[in-house]
Amino acid sequence: MTNKIPTISESEWEVMKVLWQKAPRTANEIISSLPAQTNWKPKTVRTLLDRLTKKEVIGVHKNQRVYTFYPLFSQNECQRAKTESFVKRFYDGTLKSMLVQFIQDEDLSDDDIKELRSILDNKQDEE
Numbered sequence: 040m041t042n043k044i045p046t047i048s049e050s051e052w053e054v055m056k057v058l059w060q061k062a063p064r065t066a067n068e069i070i071s072s073l074p075a076q077t078n079w080k081p082k083t084v085r086t087l088l089d090r091l092t093k094k095e096v097i098g099v100h101k102n103q104r105v106y107t108f109y110p111l112f113s114q115n116e117c118q119r120a121k122t123e124s125f126v127k128r129f130y131d132g133t134l135k136s137m138l139v140q141f142i143q144d145e146d147l148s149d150d151d152i153k154e155l156r157s158i159l160d161n162k163q164d165e166e
Contacts, residue, residue: 044112044120045094052117053077054087055096059114063100063107 047055057072058064064072070084079087088108091097096117100107130137147155 044117045096046124047091047094047096047117047121050079051087051091051096054084054091055110055114055117058097058108058110062109064109065105065107067105069108 053073054069057069060072066081066085066088069088070079070081073079073084088097092099092108096111097108098111100109126132126134126137142155
């Protein structure tokens with residue numbers, strides 16, 4: 040999809056995760072599928088659905104008595120957009136700086152290092 044993906048708040052992201060698991064869903068199905076720790080009232084979830092609809096991140100089937108919602112972008116597309124935004128804001132758009140910091144700050148297992156090395160080798164072979 041070539042459309043620019045609008046910014047999604049952390050609360051909206053929780054609703055999207057429910058829709059990425061299964062869609063289309065009604066508002067009540069989404070409310071009951073949200074993790075218990077959210078403790079959001081139904082009106083809050085309906086407000087989040089309204090915002091996501093206005094942002095054109097989710098679509099609505101209105102041809103039924105009960106509206107059903109579905110994502111217009113895949114989880115992968117939204118994660119990629121969120122990562123690009125994060126790298127731009129905190130690392131001046133330089134992915135390498137972010138990766139170096141994570142690799143230096145995190146305790147990586149031998150398996151993690153092998154997997155990272157394999158990803159880099161495959162990336163190098165592609166070029």
